[in-house]
Amino acid sequence: MNEALNSVFHSESPQAEVISGLFILVLIVCAVILLIVAAMIFSSLARFRHKPGGLDPKPRHGNWKLETAWTVIPFLILIWFLTLTAKGMKESNPPSDQKPDLLVISHQWWWEARYPQSGVLTANEIHIPVGVRWLVGLESADVIHDFWVPRLAPKMDVVPGHPNRLWLEADKPGNYLGTCAEFCGAQHAQMHFLIIAQSPPEFEAWVEKQGKPPPRGLTEGEQKGSRLFQSMTCVNCHTVNGTPAKGQAAPDLTHFASRQTIGAVILPNTPENLARWLKNPQAVKPAILMPDFKLTDAQVSGLTSYLESLK
Amino acid sequence: MKGTTSHPPSIEIFHAQKAGEGFFSWVATVDHKRIGILYLLTAFFFFGVGGLEALVMRVQLAKPNNTLLSPDAYNQLFTMHGTTMIFLVVMPTLIGLANYFVPLMIGARDMAFPRLNAMSYWFLPFGGLLLHFSLLAGGAPSVGWFSYAPLSETPFAPSPGVDYWILALFALGIGSISTSINLIATVLALRAPGMSIRRLPLFAWMVFVNSFLLIMALPALNAAIIMLFIDRQLEAHFFLPSHGGSAILWQHFFWTFGHPEVYIMVLPAFGIISEVIPVFARKPIFGYEFVAASTVAIAILSFGVWAHHMFAVGLGQPMDLFFAASSMMIAVPTGVKIFNWSATLWGGSIHLTTSMLFAVAFLLQFTLGGLSGVTFAVVPIDWQVTDTYYLVAHFHYVLFGGSFFGVFAGLYYWFPKMTGRLLSESIGKVHFWLTVIGFNMAFFVQHFLGLMGMTRRVYTYPDYPGWGLLNMVSTIGAFILGLSVLVLVWNMAVSLRRGTPAGDNPWNAWTLEWAASSPPAEHNFDQLPPIQGRRPLWDLAHPENPDEPEASGGEPESKRSDRNKTGMMCFIASEAFFFIMLLIAYIFYNFSQHPNPGAQWLNPLKTGIFTFCLLASSFTFWRAEKRLGAKDHTGFLVWLLATLALGGVFLVGQGMEYFELFLKGLRAGTNLFSASFFMVTGLHGLHVLVGLIWLLIVLGFALAGDFKTGKTESVKTMGFYWHFVDVVWIVVFTAIYLVGPVS
Amino acid sequence: MTTHEFLLTAWDWNPFVLAACVITLLLYGLSCRWKFSGKSFFFLAGLVLCFLALDSPVSLLARGTLFSAHMLQHLLLVLIVPPLLLMGLPGSGAHGQIPGRLLPWGNNPLIAWFSGVGAMWIWHVPALCDAAASNGSVHVLQTFSLLFLGVLFWRPIVSARKEDRLSPLAGIPYLFTACVACSLLGIWISFAPVGVCPVYMNPVDQLGILPMIRNGWGLTPIADQQIGGLLMWVPACLIYLGAIMVLLGRYYRRPIKEMEIKNARKK
Missing domain, CATH: 1.20.210.10 (Cytochrome c oxidase-like, subunit I domain)
Structure with missing residues (x-):
């Protein structure tokens, strides 16, 4: 899922780059200040230890010049930090009057992604073209979440009733792990997502494929699963384009099999994992909204083969 | 002031209480x-x-x-x-x-x-x-x-x-x-x-x-x-x-x-x-x-x-x-x-x-x-x-x-x-x-x-x-x-x-x-x-x-604040911040582009009359204090009763207003106007109620003759609170009834 | 027009303002016989800032174009210029008593407090704010009233004559409550869903600078008003806070000064 360290210093976009540079600079200045204070304290401890029989030192009550110095110098450093802050902020100031290229809607505990230009809709795995700065609109369907891809962009809260904007861009193709950073309830810990940056042609191909309904021509086992899917309550929450399933409350499954992961990027998308999930989702990701349907093994394998056919 | 200074003698009776032993003495300490x-x-x-x-x-x-x-x-x-x-x-x-x-x-x-x-x-x-x-x-x-x-x-x-x-x-x-x-x-x-x-x-x-x-x-x-x-x-x-x-x-x-x-x-x-x-x-x-x-x-x-x-x-x-x-x-x-x-x-x-x-x-x-x-x-x-x-x-x-x-x-x-x-x-x-x-x-x-x-x-x-x-x-x-x-x-x-x-x-x-x-x-x-x-x-x-x-001569004896007055002022400051927050909430929800309906049912004139009663009660209380200062206990009682009555009238007026709004179907949960309106006026009303109970206690003390000894601090302290509650109402009344929800 | 050109050309050079500043400077110089002390620096700074507030591009923008520029001018005239001028006045002498003579009630701290807070609130009533931004004579009235009310407000704190001042520990609640009152207004302006001064929402662009402001500086009317509110809220509070620190410094200063002299003598 994620080979490299997902650290804020391994930035792969201009927006994150600016911040990590700024961060390192500020950290160095802070470290120097800490060292000065520590040096002052430790040298005092070394030099001015009480010696048995020693007298109390002469009282010294203060020194206005020193006080002025250590008021003014930190003040100046902070003014410098403030200018850096203003400059850094400008780098990631998304416009409010422009239409977003991508709309991300957060749910307890998964992510919905809508591509307004192509009408494509997907979940948890968000594809973007490499090297293009995209304006992302962030909206929440329930509580406050936070959209954070440490290596690509500053985090931004996803607040119900308060749409936010964010620049998103990746310099290199690859998978970038994102996660929800604002506590949002029971499964906040497992509300991850992937930003999958692709070269523009690959991205276009992906969009085109996603725009179509899933391939027809199911095998017998898959058809059995398909009938199960349509006859059970799956359709109340999930959508599969080209079928009567039109539920909106849970991830769209039209191209489920083309995804790398399941359960908001907590397990690789393999038939075994999917079967485990269907057998009892509450055991894999406790407290999520999908209940344990107590499916038989035969039902699980039927559904698994159907879902894994939705390329 | 050279040498040692003895501590000022304590006057209050509970200060002299002896420390007991055992569990209960800790509970009651x-x-x-x-x-x-x-x-x-x-x-x-x-x-x-x-x-x-x-x-x-x-x-x-x-x-x-x-x-x-x-x-x-x-x-x-x-x-x-x-x-x-x-x-x-x-x-x-x-x-x-x-x-x-x-x-x-x-x-x-x-x-x-x-x-x-x-x-x-x-x-x-x-x-x-x-x-x-x-x-x-x-x-x-x-x-x-x-x-x-x-x-x-x-x-x-x-x-x-x-x-x-x-x-x-x-x-x-x-x-x-x-x-x-x-x-x-x-x-x-x-x-x-x-x-x-x-x-x-x-x-x-x-x-x-x-x-x-x-x-x-x-x-x-x-x-x-x-x-x-x-x-x-x-x-x-x-x-x-x-x-x-x-x-x-x-x-x-x-x-x-x-x-x-x-x-x-x-x-x-x-x-x-x-x-x-x-x-x-x-x-x-x-x-x-x-x-x-x-x-x-x-x-x-x-x-x-x-x-x-x-x-x-x-x-x-x-x-x-x-x-x-x-x-x-x-x-x-x-x-x-x-x-x-x-x-x-x-x-x-x-x-x-x-x-x-x-x-x-x-x-x-x-x-x-x-x-x-x-x-x-x-x-x-x-x-x-x-x-x-x-x-x-x-x-x-x-x-x-x-x-x-x-x-x-x-x-x-x-x-x-x-x-x-x-x-x-x-x-x-x-x-x-x-x-x-x-x-x-x-x-x-x-x-x-x-x-x-x-x-x-x-x-x-x-x-x-x-x-x-x-x-x-x-x-x-x-x-x-x-x-x-x-x-x-x-x-x-x-x-x-x-x-x-x-x-x-x-x-x-x-x-x-x-x-x-x-x-x-x-x-x-x-x-x-x-x-x-x-x-x-x-x-x-x-x-x-x-x-x-x-x-070396010691600091010239500066005056110490009166503890009752100081305590009361701090309490009032705290309460003032509380009401400021409530009013901010009211303004936030109602002074918006699309305020929720409900404000049109308010009757500034009618509430204005009750407002007058509340303000008048501040005046009567002030008179009561003056009478007490002049050791005129009957006058004090009369003005105190007038204060109680006026405060009571205000509360009755508020009750009537609530009742009318209830009949029109307005509940706390109806919309943001009703929620913020009932919250602000209700919490103020609660303060008036507390003030009235306090006034009754003062009245009880007065009837028992407690103030004849000249110990009238509790009346003064009470006065600060009562006037404060009135001032809050002036602001609330202005914001809710006079300015009203604007778009 | 570029920002650079704008900053160079958009000066008023209003003869009245210039003359007033020069005459004040002359009077000040005469009264102290051209012997400037450290205190005079405050007075001169106050005068320069007053001039900048009234004649620089800030003033031009404040007249109906940018709310934040108006707020900057407003804060300069109420919170910065008056205390600087007051601090620059000699501690004794006849002129120190003039305000007291003119306004016997001007020494009442309650009135002074309401002057300072009123100067903030009254001129931000939408109708008055609009009038001041669009009508020249109202603007003049606003300017004078702000300076005057500012002087009243600051006199109990920084008056050169010690007898006019509140005690430092009484000055702290005086300033703190003023800060709260000012912040509340700032908060309201920052979050107000509507234009506090409608004029600034759709300015008439007589100077052809609106494209520069909207595109070059990226200031939308909403952001502009928000900055105005924030100016009143955060930096204004820092000024009150600074004054509180000055008061505390005054309160503590006397003993430590003597202490240092004593320590120096010992060495």
């Missing part, structure tokens, strides 16, 4: 020292509870993909851990120390209002019980200590945990506000002769400033939790965006309280450090004036920085930038303190006692926590690291590495004063080193976890490179920290059983508490030394080199 100890013991108990919660969480996080705890159990744990540590541990500990030592330090006999003090204390166990009662009523709250709406609203948190959390915080808030009022009145009214404000020991000064912070910050929390409670119980939608409410207003209100709260938890610790370092460096504090004034700067600035908790909310860049500026400014006075403490060490004769070790560790750890705080003020950095373990590390450095280390320094310093026995230095050093190692092991690595992308409040995490190892280190550190607490308990037990007797002044310290016996007598001081400077005991021991040589 009004002695500030015993109440202080009760605070400390209760806080220590909850420290154990909160600590165990933390250890269970650390076990869960020790390895990736751990399944020891269910997500909900973990979420309850961190919510309870945060709430417990803040409201039931740090605040009561600091309040307990303040209770015990502020009166001693200023040479007072007790707090200004001893019985109020006992009441404040009992709100603490009561609040703690309320909070933990949620466990029996369907589970503890699991929405985090700042209960962000809408997660804390009924649709997402249907179990009553959040309701108990609200009630507990409200109860604890009442206790904290009344203690703060008490402390302010104590410092302003009961200072011994010669103890001018300028000479206050820094601990007393910081507690004093801190008390103002409390009475102004807590009303914001109270307003917020009342609104949340109305949402949850009366189905209003203040914070539910799906019904037009605002999730962001909760955050504004909460952090208006929440950021000052951070300083509420560290300022008294600063005070302890400012006492401990000079004594063990054998020098007066360097730059007393700057340490004292920077406290005021921090206190005031702390009200203007709350939005830095919300940089990632998307408030817009102008807002973020201004708050970045003010947040950075607050680092300046904090830095001034650090430098002054360090300069106090310089050139001293340093005794590295356990207390001093904790103080020195405080200096370094708090500096680290403060500097990582500066990185949060740089907005883009905050955007990356907020809500990660970097933040968790930061505030534990401030609150544990800062506040708790300060408290430990204070504990080793003052324990002999409280018990008469020294804590063991050798066990103390074991305690110290275990604490330092455990603390830094547990929390320093969390900086790296945050930078590596680990978000806070996760009950489990995937097996990413490095995460498992660092978390294991942190868990081991937490257990070492837990062990250190056991060592502390052992140390205290050993000391209580067979500790070295301390004597009155084991550290050769200079402030007044060391002039009392250890433990101090019930009445605190047999005789106070003369106070002619900041360090009376230094002046006593070094008559050749006093701190303020020009003050």
Whole structure:
């Protein structure tokens, strides 16, 4: 899922780059200040230890010049930090009057992604073209979440009733792990997502494929699963384009099999994992909204083969 | 005024009450020292509870993909851990120390209002019980200590945990506000002769400033939790965006309280450090004036920085930038303190006692926590690291590495004063080193976890490179920290059983508490030394080199404030902030582009008549006071009855208005107008009702002839409250009825 | 027009303002016989800032174009210029008593407090704010009233004559409550869903600078008003806070000064 360290210093976009540079600079200045204070304290401890029989030192009550110095110098450093802050902020100031290229809607505990230009809709795995700065609109369907891809962009809260904007861009193709950073309830810990940056042609191909309904021509086992899917309550929450399933409350499954992961990027998308999930989702990701349907093994394998056919 | 000064005689009867023995004497005590100890013991108990919660969480996080705890159990744990540590541990500990030592330090006999003090204390166990009662009523709250709406609203948190959390915080808030009022009145009214404000020991000064912070910050929390409670119980939608409410207003209100709260938890610790370092460096504090004034700067600035908790909310860049500026400014006075403490060490004769070790560790750890705080003020950095373990590390450095280390320094310093026995230095050093190692092991690595992308409040995490190892280190550190607490308990037990007797002044310290016996007598001081400077005991021991040589004649006796008036003024200030918050909420919900309907049913003329009655009651009360001053008791009774009648008429008028609105179908849950209207006017009405009950009590006293002796303070104090309630109504009436919802 | 050109050309050089500043300077110089002390620096700074507030591009923008520029001017005239001028006045002498003679009630701290807070609130009533931004004579009235009310407000704090001042510990609540009152207004302006001064929402662009402001500086009317509110809220509070620090400094100063002299003598 994620080979490299997902650290804020391994930035792969201009927006994150600016911040990590700024961060390192500020950290160095802070470290120097800490060292000065520590040096002052430790040298005092070394030099001015009480010696048995020693007298109390002469009282010294203060020194206005020193006080002025250590008021003014930190003040100046902070003014410098403030200018850096203003400059850094400008780098990631998304416009409010422009239409977003991508709309991300957060749910307890998964992510919905809508591509307004192509009408494509997907979940948890968000594809973007490499090297293009995209304006992302962030909206929440329930509580406050936070959209954070440490290596690509500053985090931004996803607040119900308060749409936010964010620049998103990746310099290199690859998978970038994102996660929800604002506590949002029971499964906040497992509300991850992937930003999958692709070269523009690959991205276009992906969009085109996603725009179509899933391939027809199911095998017998898959058809059995398909009938199960349509006859059970799956359709109340999930959508599969080209079928009567039109539920909106849970991830769209039209191209489920083309995804790398399941359960908001907590397990690789393999038939075994999917079967485990269907057998009892509450055991894999406790407290999520999908209940344990107590499916038989035969039902699980039927559904698994159907879902894994939705390329 | 040369020589010794006898303490002013106490007049109140309950002061003379003898200290009894046994359990009940502790329950019934009004002695500030015993109440202080009760605070400390209760806080220590909850420290154990909160600590165990933390250890269970650390076990869960020790390895990736751990399944020891269910997500909900973990979420309850961190919510309870945060709430417990803040409201039931740090605040009561600091309040307990303040209770015990502020009166001693200023040479007072007790707090200004001893019985109020006992009441404040009992709100603490009561609040703690309320909070933990949620466990029996369907589970503890699991929405985090700042209960962000809408997660804390009924649709997402249907179990009553959040309701108990609200009630507990409200109860604890009442206790904290009344203690703060008490402390302010104590410092302003009961200072011994010669103890001018300028000479206050820094601990007393910081507690004093801190008390103002409390009475102004807590009303914001109270307003917020009342609104949340109305949402949850009366189905209003203040914070539910799906019904037009605002999730962001909760955050504004909460952090208006929440950021000052951070300083509420560290300022008294600063005070302890400012006492401990000079004594063990054998020098007066360097730059007393700057340490004292920077406290005021921090206190005031702390009200203007709350939005830095919300940089990632998307408030817009102008807002973020201004708050970045003010947040950075607050680092300046904090830095001034650090430098002054360090300069106090310089050139001293340093005794590295356990207390001093904790103080020195405080200096370094708090500096680290403060500097990582500066990185949060740089907005883009905050955007990356907020809500990660970097933040968790930061505030534990401030609150544990800062506040708790300060408290430990204070504990080793003052324990002999409280018990008469020294804590063991050798066990103390074991305690110290275990604490330092455990603390830094547990929390320093969390900086790296945050930078590596680990978000806070996760009950489990995937097996990413490095995460498992660092978390294991942190868990081991937490257990070492837990062990250190056991060592502390052992140390205290050993000391209580067979500790070295301390004597009155084991550290050769200079402030007044060391002039009392250890433990101090019930009445605190047999005789106070003369106070002619900041360090009376230094002046006593070094008559050749006093701190303020020009003050040899003693400070000219400055007037002390009247405690009743001071207390009442503080209460009114606190209430004023509360109503300001409510009115802000009203304006926020109604002065918008599309206000909810309902205001058209208000009748300004009719309500205006009742308003006139209420205002007239202020006038009649003023007349009553005048009559009382002229010893005309009949006149007093007549005017008092008129006041009661007019106040009653106002309430009846409000009742009629509510009834009419009810008939028209308006309920608290109807829309945002009705919710905010009923909240503001209802809470005001409640205040009028309280005033009326109070008036009835005054009436009872008057009929019993209590005021014939000339003791009329209670009437005057009551008057302030009554006039205040009227002034609030003028503002409320103007905002709601005259200006009205505008679009 | 570029920002650079704008800053160079958009000066008013209003003869009245210039003349007033020069005459004040002359009077001040004459009264102290051209012997400038450290105090005079405050007075001169106040005068320069007053001139900048009234004649620089800030003034031009404040007249109906940018709300934030108006707020900057407003704050300069109430919170910065008056205390600087007051601090620059000699501690004794006849002119120190002039305000007291003219306004016997001007010494009442309650009236002084309401002057300062009123100067903030009254001129931000939408109708008055609009009138001042669009009508020249109202603007003149506003300018004078702000300076006057500012002087009344600051006299109990920084008056050169010690007998006019509040005691430092009484000054702290005086300033703190003023800060709260000012912040509340700032908060309202920052979050107001509507234009506090409607004029600034759709400015008439007589100078052809609107494209520069909207595109070059990126200031939308909403952001502009928000900055105005924030100016009143955050930096204004820092000024009150600074004054509180000055008061505390005064309160503590006397003993430590003597202490230092004594320590120096000992060495």
